[in-house]
Amino acid sequence: MRIVYTARKVNLRDNFKERVEKKLQKFKKLFSEEAVVNVVVTLEKNRQTVEMTIRDKAMVYRAESTMPEMNDALDRVMDIMTRQIRKNKTRLEKRIKTGSLNDIIADIPEGEIEAEDEYKVVRAKQVIVKPLTIEEAILEMNMVNHDFFMFLNAETNDINVVYKRKDGNYGVLEPS
Numbered sequence: 001m002r003i004v005y006t007a008r009k010v011n012l013r014d015n016f017k018e019r020v021e022k023k024l025q026k027f028k029k030l031f032s033e034e035a036v037v038n039v040v041v042t043l044e045k046n047r048q049t050v051e052m053t054i055r056d057k058a059m060v061y062r063a064e065s066t067m068p069e070m071n072d073a074l075d076r077v078m079d080i081m082t083r084q085i086r087k088n089k090t091r092l093e094k095r096i097k098t099g100s101l102n103d104i105i106a107d108i109p110e111g112e113i114e115a116e117d118e119y120k121v122v123r124a125k126q127v128i129v130k131p132l133t134i135e136e137a138i139l140e141m142n143m144v145n146h147d148f149f150m151f152l153n154a155e156t157n158d159i160n161v162v163y164k165r166k167d168g169n170y171g172v173l174e175p176s
Contacts, residue, residue, distance in 0.1 A: 001028055003037045010043035016070060023078050030085065031056040041070060052077045061085070129159065137162045138170055 141149035
């Protein structure tokens with residue numbers, strides 16, 4: 001597992017990096033050697049945000065927490081990651097080494113998180129995909145009061161999705 005650190009408006013100390021590596025040890029059995037962990041720490045006023053993204057093959061896990069102390073935010077991020085892994089336990093067991101998942105999720109009480117065996121699709125919708133610029137797609141999304149909008153990018157001729165982020169800005173999903 002390779003760990004990439006990004007610090008925004010803060011200097012990361014070695015003891016924080018060691019703590020991250022120690023906490024990620026319990027996930028090491030779940031992911032391959034090619035897995036990449038991105039840890040982004042941001043300082044804004046008296047709040048510190050820790051974001052962690054684990055990418056391994058087709059699996060992506062992401063968690064974020066903002067707290068007054070960096071270590072508290074890290075602990076919360078690790079709790080969120082553990083819960084995500086537990087929630088997706090049945091799907092993950094097909095992809096990862098057997099037995100290692102049970103070691104990870106043993107820390108969480110059984111009744112605290114429901115294990116979902118299947119996703120429930122409650123609606124399927126046909127959409128007309130028309131060529132638009134990103135700005136036009138954002139305008140359309142805001143007009144229909146949705147958080148995301150699928151469109152055919154007029155510049156690249158690919159299907160893209162624009163979405164509204166928690167911070168009020170916008171993002172674009174593009175195929176790679």
